[in-house]
Amino acid sequence: MILETERLVLRPWEEADAEDLYSYARHPEVGPIAGWAVHTDVENSRETIRGILSAPETYAVVLKETGRPVGSIGLMLGKASNIGIPETEGEIGCWIGVPYWGRGLIPEAVRELMRHGFEELNLERIWYGYFDGNIKSKRVQEKCGFHYHHTAENVPCAIEGMLRTEHITCISKDEWLSES
Numbered sequence: 001m002i003l004e005t006e007r008l009v010l011r012p013w014e015e016a017d018a019e020d021l022y023s024y025a026r027h028p029e030v031g032p033i034a035g036w037a038v039h040t041d042v043e044n045s046r047e048t049i050r051g052i053l054s055a056p057e058t059y060a061v062v063l064k065e066t067g068r069p070v071g072s073i074g075l076m077l078g079k080a081s082n083i084g085i086p087e088t089e090g091e092i093g094c095w096i097g098v099p100y101w102g103r104g105l106i107p108e109a110v111r112e113l114m115r116h117g118f119e120e121l122n123l124e125r126i127w128y129g130y131f132d133g134n135i136k137s138k139r140v141q142e143k144c145g146f147h148y149h150h151t152a153e154n155v156p157c158a159i160e161g162m163l164r165t166e167h168i169t170c171i172s173k174d175e176w177l178s179e180s
Contacts, residue, residue, distance in 0.1 A: 003059065005112045008105060010059035010073060017060055018046035020069045024097030033134045034095045061096060061109050071096030073109045075117055083127060083168060090117050091127040101136065107143045114144065118173045129168040141169045145179045
């Protein structure tokens, strides 16, 4: 599946993207705030593409102007999410490389994934969580119409042994339709 917006192509990750992934995922301001460890080398990024970023509904965020990935976005459906949602719902997770912060690219990608989720996958609700301190993700959620639902304490993340506080937002298909 390939999705497009005005400035972006959302497409499956490829092993050939490992160097681009590493160039952004090695930055200490990207992974840890999103709950995953800084990438240590290109092979670490390649393994991440094979093992994590190859999941269904997971996309490289590719700039149309360069044809290269600068971030990632995914929709975890039902049991693939760690927040205990039914199969008719999904959870968005995303990040973008530091040089692209503040350009509105992730809100653009999130809106397209919401459209895909509601129109093509017929989801009833989409969730989106952010860990304490991740103000950029909070802003994306607000811009895209998500509403605060609850806060979860002591949530494990992909950084071994680390527990975080996660603020969880959501939007229903009906809310999305009324705002679109």
